[in-house]
Amino acid sequence: MKIVQSFWTKPFLRSGDLLTDARLNGGWPHRRFNYYSIALSYHHLRKFYDEVELVTDSIGYELLIEKLRLDYNKVSVELDYLDDYEPGLWALGKIYAYRMQESPFLHVDNDIFINRPFGPVVSEAALVAQNKQASTPHYSTTFHDICKRFPYVPGYLKKIEELPFVPCVNAGILGGSNIAFFRQYTEEVFEFINRNHDFISGHMDQFNSAFVNVVFEQVLFYSLSREAGVDIDYLFPDHNDNPPSIGYLHEMDCHQGYAHALGDYKKLRMVYKMVEHELSTGYPESFGRINDLLSVLEL
Template sequence: MKIIQSFWSGNQKKIDTEYGWCKSQYHWMGWILSVNQLVKYYDKVELYTDDFGYEILINKLQLPYTKVHVVLNDLNEYPAELWALAKIKVYSMQEEPFIHVDGDVFVWSEFSNNLKKAALVAQNKEKTTNYYHFMWTSIAPFLSYIPVEIEDFGKNASHLSANMGITGGTDISFYKQYAKKAFEFVEKNKQIWTDINLFNFNIFFEQVLFYKMAEINSLPIAYLFSEIWEDNLYTGFGDFHHVPHQKTYLHLLGDFKRNLSVCKAMEGYIMKFYPKDYSQLMKLYLLKEAVIGKEHTLNDKVVAELSEEFELEVQKNKFSESHFLLKRDLNNVGLNREYKKFLEEENDFKVVRLPGFNIVEKDEIKTLEIEEYNSDLRIFELDQVDEILMEVLLVPISYFDLIDEMNLYLEDENDQDSVQEMAAVIKGKIEIYITLKIIGIYSFN
């Protein structure tokens, strides 16, 4: 089956356009990770784009698409906010079974045979709530045309939709009909584009219309996930610390792509596993007077050397300032998995508090100010247990000894319920601290 992706710039020609991400560079990193993961599992991964997309993704970043179609320039007459039109146009151009994968979707395995053989495919079924309902009620009064398939959408808050982080299938004729209907929906309301929130409008001519058309025509949709999520309550789709062992699919929809912690985790993964692509992107952001740094010259060998250096520094608890944040971030990739493996095998390990953060107190509230590589400080508010742990971790300590040390703070050290509860708290805290990049761990057995 052919995998396709689409990027339309919306007639925006600046590399620093954010496209819904918290910073523009993460948007381009998303494309780097998405296609590199896809080509691991599929022989045909094709890109449909416009001139600007071709210039950045192909000419500058040289991403490994097997074929590129520059066919989206004719959408430039539409407002950039109508971003879903590009995807829908690309669906209509297909003449063979396909799966379209959004540029903020990342996979660590092939899609199942059930999906590959299905007539229609989507990521998951979605239950609409007041979140979508309020969007619709702010748009619908202005519309001069509403497709019959979704005329009843506003009658109550609860409906079903389809998340189309991935979509496709074997029913090519359906996608052509759907695309025609979607463009008709948009075009017949052209006169009120300036009166409505076009960004929100995408939801209804893309996801809601797709689901309703399939339903009315009694066409089943095969979903990647059987779970039904509410439209604004997606969880776990940005958990980079769980790939590839616990999760093999991430989708940075909505707030995930605006969450700096999630974006930094993505960046670390790309630096470690796709260092050349990462450096190529960083060079595009260089000012003329800027100095070439280590982040501009990464490759597999450099990454291995930096990672090895940092592992030794953690074991010696002696850290060099040279490229500290870069080395820390590389070391952090996969560290949560290593931690879980220690726990599963009941092996003891050393916990080392890292430099790179300060404890700040204001109005009797203590927070961590954590330095981030190429980004602003990350702020984390401490609770009472955190404050004690920060003191205990001033000296490297084994995990088992750490739990024993924390048990000394219990009112009754012999109360087994309290002891077990403390162990669970420490287990969770260590996972948080690894995610925050304020500790390192290593086996000493």
């Protein structure tokens, strides 16, 4: 199983101020912590895996490869093809990365940190995600708005419209050996986005960006797997939502050597300072390079 990471820079660099929950700074309080996170996640993965690949665009190549000198085994700049899409659709970079895969893989977000390799439940799965995720009322409201207002919604998504809570997975890690399913899944996502493109372009500021991305990446993945009769394995199979304290690096040993600084965890001083500390002590060359580049406005 190879590891894949992705970095689509358009949401990172060009999300508009009016876009609710835009990905400016990757969700961190300052872009320096986004670079710290990307570098630390990469170094953790390279410690345990020989094959770690990056799917990015030309700007991402300049930032992560030429400037930060992160030594991925293979780098693709195919995310340049996404330049016509709204930056608020930040998960599309991941979807495109999934679509490119031709052999078993695990996509790992760049806010995930590990201190041991993944076990066989993950590495040998046909489909695998971090855990099931219970939707909040806010997610459900956005999902119902999408079903009512978007010109095209596939039937298997409409089937769950009446449920009080919308079922989905957390895609902090997502992958597996069932490449045929990933082809179908990514085709479905791009059909959903492309057929709604004009509506999204004119109305994206009326939606919460995070919730829209959850729908087309995580809800659609879960719903399509159910429709196709394909089981999903989970890193945390006993959890119906994100495990408590999953974003704290000092709690990694309580979570199979895994931390995911998702959502509001990024805003916590304890979390972003721990990322800074881990990078500065474990990988001082990367830490110093990031700070030097920031000091001369090269990042």
